[in-house]
Amino acid sequence: MKNLLRILFRIFLFFGCAWIGNRFLHQDIDFYNKNLILFNVQAASQAVTAHDLITMENESRSANGLAPLKVDENIMKCAQDTADKMAYYHMNGHIGDVRNRISSFGYNNYYECWATENWWLGRADSTLDEIRQSWGDQPHMIPAENPLYCHIGAGIAEADDGTVYFVLQAAYPAFKAGCDYVKPEVAEIHGLKRVTSGESGVFNGSDLIYKVITTTPDPDGKTWHTVKQGQALWHIANAYGTTIDDLASWNHISTDTLLHLGQKLLIPGKGSAPTSPPIALPTMKADGTFRYTVKQGETIWGIAKMWNIDIDRLLSTNGLNQESVINIGWNLWIPVTPTITSLPSSTLSPTATGIPNLAKTETPPDDKKDIITQTASEKEDKSKWLKAGSILLGFLGMMIFCIYKLTRK
DSSP states (O other), rough: HHHHHHHHHHHHHHHHHHHHHHHHHHHHHHHHHHHHHOOOOOOOOSSSSSHHHHHHHHHHHHHTTTOEEEEEEEHHHHHHHHHHHHTTTTTTSOOHHHHHHHHHOOOOOOOOEEEEEEEEEEEETTHHHHHHHHSSSSSHHHHHHHHTTTEEEEEEOOOOSSSSSEEEEEEEESSSSSSSSHHHHHHHHHOOOOOOOSSSSSSOOOOOOOOOOOOOOTTSOOOOEEOOOTTOHHHHHHHHTTOOOHHHTTTTTTTTTTOOOOOOOOOOTOOOOOOOOOOOEEEEEETOOOOOOOTTTTOOOHHHHHHHOOHHHHHHTOOOTTTTOOOOOOOOEEEEEEEEEOOOOOTSSOOOOOOOOEEEEEEEEEEHHHHHHHHHHHHHHHHHHHHHHHHHHHHHHHHHHHHHHHHOO
């Protein structure tokens, strides 16, 4: 009897551990997938980013047999501040005193450090190879060849004339061995003083508003303006002698739209009307239903607005809820019946429309609704079975364990 109970007890432990492990692994996978979906990064206005500069420098150190430099948030702030200043004042040389400037941003707990700085004046379409070649001489190779350096940061800023400043800084703490910041209590014992900035506050490039420099029409007769730092619709409209309403209408945006750096705007031509936005219908399947493929940066609310459909209807049609996060490449069912109106000519007034009339359907497609209902029912049944199974296993386990203990007495 005792041997039988021992066997049953071991079987219960085996299956119980297997079931718990399976549930844990599935929850872990779902957790990471949700986070990966959220990490959508917006593209920078320049082809080369600050982190590209850092990666390039660490690749050079690796080729020289040195450990990579660690990104330091204080050096990152200092490098970006330096780039902002150089771009604003159209500088053609280093600002100077890079050691104290980096420390004044909090590096090494504001105590002295050793540092070096590389900068390069390029364009928005400059390549990493161009920068690498420019920094290929010995003075610019210090952070890639000196084993004492520990930390790195970089910044990029565009001037109002379109030129771009690329700045890279590297440093290591002074008066100590290793890469850790000096502790304030240790610094006081040795009489070290903190570095203070001689300026009144930190230069904030994000507060700048660059002057709007008008451009000439391209070979097709269209005038395009690339948005610079701080520019809003009214700055651009005023410089080109047009109105905010016309500028917004020609670019199919609202008058309160926030512009982003590098955005290209079509300038209204005198005596002509805006063109209609391109029509992009979802793909119709063989059964007459429509699917739309999610693109980068899109949200379920934006897609519902795009197709003029109720958000709750779009969610229910695709088996989603308000907390669902969609991913790039998903094919969503669109509960509409598109009927395309005739396209407007280039002479239509700004109030004319060329957007398809998307009539709402009262219910999602029957076959899709069946699938959704069936899927939801299966999930509910599965959840009930899992709960019942866990309760039953726990009950049987307790019974076996109690009987086993009683028989041993």
